[in-house]
Amino acid sequence: NAGVMQNPRHLVRRRGQEARLRCSPMKGHSHVYWYRQLPEEGLKFMVYLQKENIIDESGMPKERFSAEFPKEGPSILRIQQVVRGDSAAYFCASSGQDNLNTEAFFGQGTRLTVV
């Protein structure tokens, strides 16, 4: 049973380009969470999605960032017109149920570098 898969593992973008980060949850999981970790900082919640729905996006920057989790395929975190401050590790997690007694499992992250 494969874990949470994120790709690419490393992504380099020039300022102004778009970054698309993909997350395939564990088999059978329909809940996805995205986190950002800036260099030398902690993990910050960005957004929580269920299939085809954004449930909680309280941690998403208001501009340039968007997320989706379509009925088929991986969840996508999209960053438009990237700036150097977007350089960070982006982690995705998935869980199978929406209750407090269900652990979330994390992927190995995508390291975005904006040059």
Added chain:
Amino acid sequence: DAKTTQPPSMDCAEGRAANLPCNHSTISGNEYVYWYRQIHSQGPQYIIHGLKNNETNEMASLIITEDRKSSTLILPHATLRDTAVYYCIVRTSYDKVIFGPGTSLSVIP
């Protein structure tokens, strides 16, 4: 999520038990205590969780006090590979897991 308090750093000798404390005095009756760790800059790794009973799995044991205001994560025989940042989290909602600064555990040869 309910606030948790952890020491910023701890050392443990290799082969000894590592006991990581966590205070969560504002925890409510239906809130679970979760532990994760992050080794270097890898993705966070789930360790264990519990509500009020002590829990044990292949990685660790979780001891929750009777009043549920604090807990201790125990790594029974720490190895160098257990050096990581350990996060104690109280989940109050299923829509997110909120990470604090955690405890940086250094296992020393």
